Amino acid sequence: AVYGKEGFNRAIHNIENSPFRTKFSIDIGEMEGNLGIGCISDFEPQPLIVHSHLGSFSITTVGRINNKQDLIDWLIEETGAHFMSKSGGAVNSTELIGAIVGTGKDIVDGIRIAQEKIDGSATMIIMTDEGMYAARDRYGRTPLIIGKKDGAYCASSESFAFINIGYEFERELGPGEVAFFTADSEKVVKEPNEEMKICTFLWSYFGYTTSIYESKNVVIFHYVSSQQYCSPLQFVAPFGT
Secondary structure, three states, X not given: OEEEOOEEEOOOOOOOOOOHHXXXXXXXXXXXXXXXXXXXXXXXXXXXXXXXXXXXXXXXXXXXXXXXXXXXXXXXXXXXXXXXXXXXXXXXXXXXXXXXXXXXXXXXXXXXXXXXXXXEEEEEEEEOOOOEEEEOOOOOOOOOEEEEEOOEEXXXXXXXXXXXXXXXXXXXXXXXXXXXXXXXXXXXXXXXOOOOOOOOHHHHHHOOOOOEEOOEEHHHHHHHHHHHHOOHHHOOOOOOO
């Protein structure tokens, strides 16, 4: 989804059986804007565009909601909200999070409400006509990292993505922290929480070898762990170490 002179423009395709590039190459060539977000999701179509009393915004999320039905019931009873059903009858989690954000007095307050009410994890990026809100989940279970280059800022769940687009690592958001950034500025709009419960599988399974989480590179973490817990014969160093 991008935002430009003509407002929001979004494209969504199913890439279960075909590569990303073949699906989106035409769309990317036709989209125009100076703000953009994207997501490869295993569970629901996103990013979504939401129209609310806070104005219009586009949202993309990653995480897991354990109390999903309770939140749906709360929104329907308290706000009269309604939700589109996916093909299997379930509600799109990103749509649900967008609806919760919409209950706040502003975007930051809405993100705070979502962080407090969701049992599980919800990291999100929200794009408005003024800039981007990057919000890491309440306990920092999933990462969110700010990158920077001349004339632009970005946020990604994986630092290795910066290598491909010319950005450099700037900083990691803390648990529950919310940052707002434009092309030429970045500031904290909600301070991080003290408690951290990051998913350790990021280093042992999910993370790319060039990724950095909490200042610890995946490969170096593998090496240090192997030296501490394994005999030399049990560890084979990956190429490029």
